[in-house]
Amino acid sequence: MGRVRILKVTGPVLIAVWTLVPLLWLVSLSLKGGDHINDGRFWPTAPTLRNYRTVFRTDLFTSALRNSIGISVIATVLSVVLATLAAYAIARLDFPGKKLILSVALGIAMFPTISLVGPLFDIWRSVGLYDTWPGLVIPYLSFTLPLSIWTLTAFFREIPWEMEQAAQVDGATPWQAFRKVIVPLAAPGVFTAAILTFFFAWNDFVFGISLTSTGRARTVPAALAFFTGASQFEQPTAAIAAAAVVVTIPVVAIVLVFQRRIVAGLTSGAVKG
Amino acid sequence: MTAATAPAAAPPGPVGRVQRSNGRTRAERRLGWTLVAPALVAMVGVTAYPLARAVWLSLYSYRLTDPAGRHFVGLSNYGVVLTDRLWWSDVLTTVAITVVTVAVELVVGFAFASVMHHLVFGRRLVRTAILVPYGIITVVAAFAWRYAFALDTGFVNHVFGLGNFAWFGHRGSALFVISLAEIWKTTPFMSLLLLAGLAQVPRELLEAAEVDGATRTQRLFRVTLPNMRAAIMVALLFRTLDAYRIFDTVFVMTNGAAGTETVSFLAYRQTITRTALGLGSAVSVVLFVSVVLIAILFIKGFGVDLARARGER
Numbered sequence: 001m002g003r004v005r006i007l008k009v010t011g012p013v014l015i016a017v018w019t020l021v022p023l024l025w026l027v028s029l030s031l032k033g034g035d036h037i038n039d040g041r042f043w044p045t046a047p048t049l050r051n052y053r054t055v056f057r058t059d060l061f062t063s064a065l066r067n068s069i070g071i072s073v074i075a076t077v078l079s080v081v082l083a084t085l086a087a088y089a090i091a092r093l094d095f096p097g098k099k100l101i102l103s104v105a106l107g108i109a110m111f112p113t114i115s116l117v118g119p120l121f122d123i124w125r126s127v128g129l130y131d132t133w134p135g136l137v138i139p140y141l142s143f144t145l146p147l148s149i150w151t152l153t154a155f156f157r158e159i160p161w162e163m164e165q166a167a168q169v170d171g172a173t174p175w176q177a178f179r180k181v182i183v184p185l186a187a188p189g190v191f192t193a194a195i196l197t198f199f200f201a202w203n204d205f206v207f208g209i210s211l212t213s214t215g216r217a218r219t220v221p222a223a224l225a226f227f228t229g230a231s232q233f234e235q236p237t238a239a240i241a242a243a244a245v246v247v248t249i250p251v252v253a254i255v256l257v258f259q260r261r262i263v264a265g266l267t268s269g270a271v272k273g
Numbered sequence: 274m275t276a277a278t279a280p281a282a283a284p285p286g287p288v289g290r291v292q293r294s295n296g297r298t299r300a301e302r303r304l305g306w307t308l309v310a311p312a313l314v315a316m317v318g319v320t321a322y323p324l325a326r327a328v329w330l331s332l333y334s335y336r337l338t339d340p341a342g343r344h345f346v347g348l349s350n351y352g353v354v355l356t357d358r359l360w361w362s363d364v365l366t367t368v369a370i371t372v373v374t375v376a377v378e379l380v381v382g383f384a385f386a387s388v389m390h391h392l393v394f395g396r397r398l399v400r401t402a403i404l405v406p407y408g409i410i411t412v413v414a415a416f417a418w419r420y421a422f423a424l425d426t427g428f429v430n431h432v433f434g435l436g437n438f439a440w441f442g443h444r445g446s447a448l449f450v451i452s453l454a455e456i457w458k459t460t461p462f463m464s465l466l467l468l469a470g471l472a473q474v475p476r477e478l479l480e481a482a483e484v485d486g487a488t489r490t491q492r493l494f495r496v497t498l499p500n501m502r503a504a505i506m507v508a509l510l511f512r513t514l515d516a517y518r519i520f521d522t523v524f525v526m527t528n529g530a531a532g533t534e535t536v537s538f539l540a541y542r543q544t545i546t547r548t549a550l551g552l553g554s555a556v557s558v559v560l561f562v563s564v565v566l567i568a569i570l571f572i573k574g575f576g577v578d579l580a581r582a583r584g585e586r
Contacts, residue, residue, distance in 0.1 A: 008392070082312040105316065114520060224413070
């Protein structure tokens with residue numbers, strides 16, 4: 001039994017070390033100023049917030065941040081609305097082709113996105129979507145729908161829909177029954193799908209670098225990869241680290257608040273007994 | 274589904290509790306397809322048409338910088354790709370990264386899942402910690418690891434007394450750092466899927482095995498693992514396909530230098546950087562076909578339960 005107890009203590013500690021060390025390193029790097037950046041130490045010797053000021057004064061980063069937030073939010077809203085309609089139909093209605101849609105979604109989730117980048121680059125340039133917000137929203141929508149549809153279908157199958165009719169028998173109008181009974185039950189699922197979709201759009205790099213070229217639509221991951229520093233003679237390392245910390249804060253916040261929902265969503269589609 | 278649980282959102286009509294009319298069935302079908310259509314169009318429109326166009330473009334010699342010079346060359350682009358040593362080197366790199374990362378992730382992910390499974394308190398905290406790498410932007414993670422190992426900014430050489438070892442100057446060590454970053458970022462996903470699988474192993478079976486005198490190792494290999502086979506296979510399928518498409522980390526860390534170019538990176542370089550859409554499309558199509566083959570191998574060869582993967586059970 002002794003071994004098990006040690007495992008119960010060291011196990012969680014090991015997991016925490018595993019996940020946090022690279023993050024701490026990034027934060028400490030972002031706090032290093034000037035010559036300290038190459039001192040080869042893990043912790044900063046003279047912490048400074050200068051890099052953060054640099055980053056927020058750099059147009060490339062601020063426009064990328066705006067683009068990332070705008071594009072991710074729009075893609076998330078559209079994806080969740082379309083997925084909710086589809087998942088409702090799959091979970092509740094009887095019509096031929098349900099299996100086909102779930103299979104199509106599965107196929108698209110496995111699709112190598114890079115295969116589409118060449119043709120999309122070509123098509124987007126000829127129809128004027130290249131380097132625009134919709135030019136990124138559309139592919140994000142297509143590639144997040146599968147995960148949203150699975151998650152929501154799994155959630156909607158668990159909802160006791162008879163309660164809606166029970167409420168109507170008790171004198172509620174159909175709208176009241178829907179709003180007061182079904183919406184609260186469905187909301188957690190919709191919310192989970194929204195978080196996972198947002199993560200996908202926020203994280204994307206392949207479309208971000210291939211379908212944009214300027215600050216008009218370039219997102220944060222793409223901007224980071226092309227960031228060269230405030231001046232030619234300055235290493236961009238510390239500024240990139242600061243920018244990386246800034247865009248990681250929302251992720252950590254979402255994870256802290258919604259960890260239970262995220263876990264439920266990640267595992268509902270793939271492993272449901 | 275009986276009429277008793279039929280949707281209230283369907284067109285109003287007398288609720289036939291015993292038998293439902295044909296009109297109602299037809300209305301339900303029409304509503305079903307109407308609700309599904311927008312999502313289906315969005316998914317298929319952005320994948321099927323560009324894929325068809327990639328196949329078509331792959332039959333041409335076509336550079337974006339010289340649109341007038343486009344001409345039909347049949348399958349010769351595929352000949353160029355498949356006889357090129359660079360292509361096979363990239364395939365080897367990609368397969369090596371895929372096999373190593375997925376294997377390590379399976380072992381570490383299972384260890385993490387076991388820790389979380391047996392945890393009594395602090396569950397929330399550990400689950401939160403493990404979700405951070407999952408949510409973090411891949412490019413950001415790649416930068417963190419790159420700077421940690423870099424000659425100028427890094428602390429790794431300093432801490433481990435490795436002097437001036439150039440991690441990104443050699444194929445083996447560069448692939449090691451790339452794989453490490455991938456493993457760090459994606460093990461949480463693997464471990465959460467395996468945790469859900471662990472929860473499905475019947476407790477009575479484990480207790481019965483213990484009563485019968487099975488050792489810890491025997492219980493693991495004879496009871497636990499066989500009972501979570503479906504979860505393991507689904508996790509392996511998703512992670513393998515994901516690892517095989519690796520792009521972001523390579524781009525940030527080495528930009529394909531030192532023999533670290535992967536298949537996805539080659540497709541990107543040909544189509545976007547070199548704007549050789551004909552040749553690049555051929556690479557893209559071969560990449561697509563190889564992904565389909567991997568999926569078929571898993572589904573037919575290893576019997577991954579897709580109904581389970583679709584969340585139908």
